[in-house]
Amino acid sequence: MSAAAPTIALVGNPNCGKTALFNALTGSRQKVANYPGVTVEKKVGHLTTPAGRSLQIVDLPGTYSLRARSPDEEITRDAVLGRLGGDVTPDLIVCVADASNLRLALRLALELKRVGRPVMLSLNMMDIARKRGIEIDAARLARELGVPVVSSVAVRRGGTDELLREIDNAVASLAAAGVSSWKAPDAGELRGGQREADRLLDAAVRRGGERDVTTARADAVLLHPVAGIVILLAILFVMFQAVFAWARPAMDAIAAGFTWLGALVGSAPLPDLLKSFLKDGLIAGVGSVIVFLPQIVILFFFILVLEDLGYMARAAFLMDRIMGGAGLHGRAFIPLLSSFACAIPGIMSTRVIDDRRDRLTTILVAPLMTCSARIPVYTLIIGAFIPDRDVWGFVGLQGLVMFGLYAAGIAGALGVSFVLKRLIWRHSVGEPFMLELPDYKIPQAKSLAIGLWTRATIFLKRAGTTILSMMVLIWVLASFPQPPEGATEPAISYSLAAMIGSAIQPITEPLGFNWQINVALIPGMAAREVAVGALGTIYAIDGGEGAAEKIGQIVAGQWSLGTALALLAWYVFAPQCASTLAVIRRETGSWKWMWVTFFYMLALAYVAALATYQIARALGAG
Amino acid sequence: MGFRGRIRALAVERAGTGLPGPELERRLIELGFVEGAEVELLHQGLFGGDPIAVRVAHATIALRRREAMAILVSDEAPV
Numbered sequence: 001m002s003a004a005a006p007t008i009a010l011v012g013n014p015n016c017g018k019t020a021l022f023n024a025l026t027g028s029r030q031k032v033a034n035y036p037g038v039t040v041e042k043k044v045g046h047l048t049t050p051a052g053r054s055l056q057i058v059d060l061p062g063t064y065s066l067r068a069r070s071p072d073e074e075i076t077r078d079a080v081l082g083r084l085g086g087d088v089t090p091d092l093i094v095c096v097a098d099a100s101n102l103r104l105a106l107r108l109a110l111e112l113k114r115v116g117r118p119v120m121l122s123l124n125m126m127d128i129a130r131k132r133g134i135e136i137d138a139a140r141l142a143r144e145l146g147v148p149v150v151s152s153v154a155v156r157r158g159g160t161d162e163l164l165r166e167i168d169n170a171v172a173s174l175a176a177a178g179v180s181s182w183k184a185p186d187a188g189e190l191r192g193g194q195r196e197a198d199r200l201l202d203a204a205v206r207r208g209g210e211r212d213v214t215t216a217r218a219d220a221v222l223l224h225p226v227a228g229i230v231i232l233l234a235i236l237f238v239m240f241q242a243v244f245a246w247a248r249p250a251m252d253a254i255a256a257g258f259t260w261l262g263a264l265v266g267s268a269p270l271p272d273l274l275k276s277f278l279k280d281g282l283i284a285g286v287g288s289v290i291v292f293l294p295q296i297v298i299l300f301f302f303i304l305v306l307e308d309l310g311y312m313a314r315a316a317f318l319m320d321r322i323m324g325g326a327g328l329h330g331r332a333f334i335p336l337l338s339s340f341a342c343a344i345p346g347i348m349s350t351r352v353i354d355d356r357r358d359r360l361t362t363i364l365v366a367p368l369m370t371c372s373a374r375i376p377v378y379t380l381i382i383g384a385f386i387p388d389r390d391v392w393g394f395v396g397l398q399g400l401v402m403f404g405l406y407a408a409g410i411a412g413a414l415g416v417s418f419v420l421k422r423l424i425w426r427h428s429v430g431e432p433f434m435l436e437l438p439d440y441k442i443p444q445a446k447s448l449a450i451g452l453w454t455r456a457t458i459f460l461k462r463a464g465t466t467i468l469s470m471m472v473l474i475w476v477l478a479s480f481p482q483p484p485e486g487a488t489e490p491a492i493s494y495s496l497a498a499m500i501g502s503a504i505q506p507i508t509e510p511l512g513f514n515w516q517i518n519v520a521l522i523p524g525m526a527a528r529e530v531a532v533g534a535l536g537t538i539y540a541i542d543g544g545e546g547a548a549e550k551i552g553q554i555v556a557g558q559w560s561l562g563t564a565l566a567l568l569a570w571y572v573f574a575p576q577c578a579s580t581l582a583v584i585r586r587e588t589g590s591w592k593w594m595w596v597t598f599f600y601m602l603a604l605a606y607v608a609a610l611a612t613y614q615i616a617r618a619l620g621a622g
Numbered sequence: 623m624g625f626r627g628r629i630r631a632l633a634v635e636r637a638g639t640g641l642p643g644p645e646l647e648r649r650l651i652e653l654g655f656v657e658g659a660e661v662e663l664l665h666q667g668l669f670g671g672d673p674i675a676v677r678v679a680h681a682t683i684a685l686r687r688r689e690a691m692a693i694l695v696s697d698e699a700p701v
Contacts, residue, residue, distance in 0.1 A: 064652040103679050104654050187644060190651040198656075198679075211677070219682075223667040223675060317684045321669045430645070432639055432689045434653060436676055437682040 005046070005056045006171050008089035009079060011112060013105050014062035014100040015310065015438035017124045019043075021154040022059040023447050025164075032454050037087075041351070044087065046569055050161075051168045051183040058088050064104055066111055067184045070354040075083050081180060091177075092170055093119045093161075098442075099136060099151065100212070100439065101127035102205060106197035109145060109349035111185065114179035118170060119147045122163050128441075134207055141204040155444050213268040215310075222314055223437075232318050235311075236337055239302045258287030265275075281475030286468055293459065296345040296370070299338050301448070302454045303349055306334075308443035312352065312434055326414040327356040327421025328365075330433055336362065336413065339369035343580045347587050348455070355431035361420050363587060364597055365413035367580050368573065370406045376529040377571050378405055385564040386553040401568075408572045408619065412604060464468070474526045478534075488539060497522040511570065511606070512613040513565035521576065528576045562616030569612040574605035625638060625663045626696035629678075637692035646692060653685075654678045655693055 012018040024032070024047025025243040033042050036085045043059040059078055061072035068074040075084070095112050097105030102123070112119050123129070123136060142149040152168045153159030185193065206321040222228050270278070286426045306312050312334070320330030328336075331353045339346030346366045353359040386398045398458040412605060476496070501518035508518055523532030536551050555564070575581060575598045634643035641649070655661075655678055662683060665675035673686045686696055 061699070065648075067648065067652075069649070084693060101681055104652070104681065107652075185648075187647045190648055191656055194651060194654065194656045215682075219665065219675075223665040225666065229668060313684065315672060317665075317675065318667070320673050320684075320686070321667050431684060432641055432649070433673055434649060434683065434685040434689060436653065438685050 005054045006091040006517070007056045007058060007089060008092045008094055008172060009060055009088070010094050010096050011060050011076060011080060011108070012062060012096035012124075013064055013098070013108060013436075015436060016062065016096050016101075016105060017154050018062060018096040018296050019059060020444060020447050021096055021124055021152060021160070022057060023450050024160050027058055028450070028543045030450070032458070039562055040087070040291045049164050049168045049171075051172075053168060055167070055171070056087065064108060065185070065190070066115075066182060071356060080112065080117075081182065082117075082177065085347050089176055090117060092167065093117055094167070095119060095121045096124050097121060099123040099126045100132055100134055101523050102136075103197060103201055106145075106192045106200055107190075107275060109147070110193050111182070113145075113147065116180040116182075118175060120166060120170060121145065121147055121149045123149065124150040124154055127153045127156065128157075128439075129500065133557065134214060135407055137204045141200060142202055142262055144145070211438040214468055215477065217557055219314070219437075222311070223317065226501050228314075228318050232315055235306075238300070239533065241339070242298055242302065247294035247298050251291050253486060254291050255287065258283055258290070261523060262287075263481040273479075276370070276479060277442065277475065280479070281472050282468075286464075290460070291540040292344065293456065295341045297452055299341055299345050300452055303334060303338070303441050304448050304451045307352070308441065308447060310438040310440045313437050316433075316435065317437065324433070328361060329353055329355065329431065331359065331361040336366060336369055339366040339371060342366040342371050342373065343369065343577065344459070344583050345455075347580070347583050348458070350587065352503065358431055360588065360593065361417050361585055362599070364593070365417050367575065367577065367597065367601065368409050368413040368416065370409040370572070371577075372527040373577065374405075374571055376532050378402060378568065380532050381555070381564050381568055384556040385559075400446075405568060405572055408569075408608075411423065416600070416604075471535065474523055492519060492534070492538060511609040512560065512566045512617070513609075514559070514563070517567060524576050525578050527579065528571065531576070561621040562613045565616050565621075566609040566613035568611040570605045572605070573601055573608050575601035624641050625664050627661055627697055629657050629661060629693055630696040631657060631694045632692055634692045636694075637686040641689075646689060650689075650692065653683050654681055655683075659691070661695055
């Protein structure tokens with residue numbers, strides 16, 4: 001038992017409004033972290049009851065049973081059984097149920113009773129249930145079930161009063177945890193539990209209408225085999241546009257802010273080396289990551305709205321067959337789509353995939369989706385090498401090449417996931433696609449705001465730790481050793497980065513890369529588009545207005561078409577992003593998968609660039 | 623579509639799934655597929671009518687046909 005504040009655990013089916021209830025109870029007094037060793041989110045909050053008691057609330061991952069099937073559900077099981085110890089051992093379990101969908105929740109409540117800890121059932125979303133003509137005899141249910149039953153409306157002011165009062169009562173006379181008689185139920189026991197739940201339901205609940213009318217009407221269109229897919233694509237198109245277009249002003253402002261900050265440091269009376277560290281290492285490094293914050297916030301805004309609305313499960317339903325052909329789970333669709341903006345939020349959003357293998361596959365292929373940081377590099381090279389003319393009379397050749405690069409990334413991702421599923425994990429059990437399609441609900445602003453805040457802080461924390469240290473490492477490589485007195489070449493030419501660039505020359509020679517490209521690729525590890533700036537530095541072009549065009553003119557004069565195409569092919573596949581690798585390390589909880597990603601992408605990039613250059617040369621473009 | 627009936631039995635050996643039979647059975651029960659429950663086919667996907675969305679008692683569950691094969695339903699005229 002915890003010494004200070006009693007701990008209350010919220011347990012319930014997915015989509016029962018548990019998180020909304022958690023938000024309503026704790027407001028901003030919550031902390032999201034990870035459970036040690038796994039990537040399951042640990043949400044802990046605090047609240048003071050009307051009686052003045054201080055309580056700790058833990059929001060546990062949604063589940064249908066304590067018979068855990070995924071890492072998330074294992075956490076729920078272990079926390080409820082007190083196996084996790086520490087601050088998440090519950091003194092009281094509140095089983096949260098969607099009042100309009102009680103059947104499966106009652107079976108879970110019966111299972112929770114066996115754990116030997118005090119249990120309470122909270123009938124959430126009572127307002128919706130009443131509106132649909134569902135009458136619940138709470139007193140009867142409490143008597144039959146043998147635990148206190150209260151109703152709650154998480155989204156309304158005062159909607160948690162009854163729950164809080166009952167928690168106060170319960171906590172006042174808290175019994176110590178008894179002996180747990182829970183063990184993983186077999187099919188017979190589950191069946192018995194469901195029969196008992198159905199009996200309770202018959203005894204205490206009178207149902208009105210069969211299905212939620214709004215949901216039935218909406219699904220007639222949204223889940224229509226053809227119209228449903230068209231609408232899904234339209235939603236995705238808007239989402240994709242928003243991530244690009246709406247984020248632009250904010251991104252420009254952040255970039256300008258960091259440039260200004262850099263200039264400020266640049267003009268400060270400090271030693272040159274310190275100035276360079278602050279300006280090119282710290283400020284430019286952190287800035288190049290934080291610039292993605294607006295995209296991440298917008299993307300998660302859409303994801304959270306769609307999730308709260310209940311649409312996410314439908315999107316997975318619509319895409320399951322299409323994704324399944326490549327060995328991906330239906331739920332991988334949104335993370336992969338997000339990766340077109342940036343692989344970092346994409347990888348972060350794979351948390352919606354329950355199965356570990358499916359999630360890992362998605363994380364591994366997400367960086368192959370053409371992220372927005374590749375665009376400056378693509379634009380530079382395409383602008384310099386691909387003639388601006390139409391093919392077949394109406395399609396711009398430059399646009400066509402751009403499209404080809406996107407298509408190559410998608411094909412690569414599908415191919416890799418296919419190989420992983422069919423060859424590497426072929427003996428493993430495929431997770432079946434089985435999920436509940438919840439009734440549609442209107443998203444609540446408060447939950448949205450809390451969700452967005454959580455995502456933004458997680459990202460910023462990462463930018464401040466792992467990503468920052470990688471940026472500093474890259475700065476060190478590009479800055480040391482310092483150029484000798486009276487050096488004529490740009491400073492980077494004397495650095496470790498240049499040495500590495502020359503050292504790997506024999507390896508990149510068959511790709512048509514010169515040492516300048518090799519060197520640019522190293523700071524390009526910080527963020528792909530930094531390579532453009534690095535090329536500018538190497539070819540000694542001053543920054544500022546029109547710098548990108550000048551770089552384009554120079555490389556157009558110095559590189560062959562084969563080299564340019566090979567570099568494009570390289571950029572489609574290469575693991576040129578330290579931040580993504582850091583996030584993979586963080587989300588998979590292992591260095592192993594980070595290195596697997598790094599090396600498989602490197603291998604793909606090498607082969608693709610090699611093939612491109614050699615074929616181009618054979619055709620006379622080398 | 624619109625097919626209605628009552629679950630007669632779970633016959634997991636009929637499912638063409640990679641999951642071991644007892645595990646599939648438990649998962650189906652956890653989602654409410656028990657003998658006697660009323661089911662109705664609500665939606666199906668574009669390609670091969672897969673996956674399907676099924677109303678079982680008071681919830682809507684999406685699953686693939688190969689797992690749904692395990693659910694034996696007795697034909698029953700709509701009430």
